[in-house]
Amino acid sequence: MTDSPTAHFDKEAVFYDKRFTYSLIGNLQREKVWNYLNDFLSRREKLDILELNCGTGEDANKFAELGHRVVASDVSEQMVSESRAKTKRNTFDGALDFEVIDINQLDEVVFDRSFDLVFSNFGGLNCLTEDGLKKLSLDLKKILKPDGHFISVIMPNFCLMEHLTFFLKLKWNEMFRRNNSAGLSVPIEDGDVWTYYYSPKQFCSFFENNFKIKNKKPIGLFIPPSYMEGYFKKHEMQLDFLNILDNGLNSISSLAGIADHCLIDMSIKD
Numbered sequence: 001m002t003d004s005p006t007a008h009f010d011k012e013a014v015f016y017d018k019r020f021t022y023s024l025i026g027n028l029q030r031e032k033v034w035n036y037l038n039d040f041l042s043r044r045e046k047l048d049i050l051e052l053n054c055g056t057g058e059d060a061n062k063f064a065e066l067g068h069r070v071v072a073s074d075v076s077e078q079m080v081s082e083s084r085a086k087t088k089r090n091t092f093d094g095a096l097d098f099e100v101i102d103i104n105q106l107d108e109v110v111f112d113r114s115f116d117l118v119f120s121n122f123g124g125l126n127c128l129t130e131d132g133l134k135k136l137s138l139d140l141k142k143i144l145k146p147d148g149h150f151i152s153v154i155m156p157n158f159c160l161m162e163h164l165t166f167f168l169k170l171k172w173n174e175m176f177r178r179n180n181s182a183g184l185s186v187p188i189e190d191g192d193v194w195t196y197y198y199s200p201k202q203f204c205s206f207f208e209n210n211f212k213i214k215n216k217k218p219i220g221l222f223i224p225p226s227y228m229e230g231y232f233k234k235h236e237m238q239l240d241f242l243n244i245l246d247n248g249l250n251s252i253s254s255l256a257g258i259a260d261h262c263l264i265d266m267s268i269k270d
């Protein structure tokens with residue numbers, strides 16, 4: 001078992017944008033998330049948004065540029081410090097504050113407002129155990145407004161592109177690596193992070209007492225996991241082709257459980 005993720009994510013923080021945010025694959029996957037968010041936000045006025053595991057603040061800045069009032073948080077002080085450093089406040093109308101918050105201790109944080117949207121992108125919630133996610137469900141109910149939404153992007157326990165790649169590389173013992181309820185040690189900068197992969201159905205079941213499911217969407221159905229960046233940097237036309245396939249099929253919600261990431265939109269139950 002690995003120790004707390006904080007230290008490793010602190011070390012990852014300075015490399016994170018180069019390795020993921022500004023990578024070809026990271027950029028395409030985030031674009032898919034924002035296709036959904038833009039549609040969601042276009043049907044609403046300016047919102048109070050809490051972002052969990054904000055990393056280097058890429059999404060928080062976009063929300064604020066669109067005029068929303070944002071509290072963006074992460075357990076890693078270094079991630080939060082990277083976010084603050086890259087925030088150009090003159091580019092947005094909204095408000096943006098960063099705070100160091102461990103999702104597991106959300107119940108100890110006192111907010112001076114409630115939120116229309118709680119958002120978590122790209123697998124921060126895969127660092128939480130089943131009990132941690134059940135507790136999060138209760139905590140979110142307390143801080144969301146009655147018509148509030150919780151939109152999260154998690155890593156499912158099966159990824160078609162990863163599965164095919166391991167098959168073709170004859171690494172058959174790796175093909176089902178995500179499907180391990182005890183979790184998995186995943187290497188990041190200078191250490192490993194214990195990661196739990198959940199099917200969308202399992203994940204939703206942790207929230208079902210307090211939330212109803214509004215939508216699911218595959219993110220990275222054919223756009224592969226970001227650790228394949230090296231290959232696709234040399235074969236950009238192949239990535240373009242996969243992106244076209246992805247755009248053709250990513251509105252099919254039943255495919256959410258076989259993509260690299262899966263977006264789940266839930267709203268508070270009456």
Ligand SMILES: C[S@@+](CC[C@H](N)C(=O)[O-])C[C@H]1O[C@@H](n2cnc3c(N)ncnc32)[C@H](O)[C@@H]1O
Nearest residue numbers: 009053054055074075076102103121122124127
């Ligand atoms: C893969 S990064 C995603 C960052 C960002 N959301 C993005 O879209 O690029 C995962 C993030 O989750 C954060 N994280 C992991 N465990 C956490 C916890 N218990 N509470 C808050 N943040 C956590 C890490 O520090 C890291 O910044």
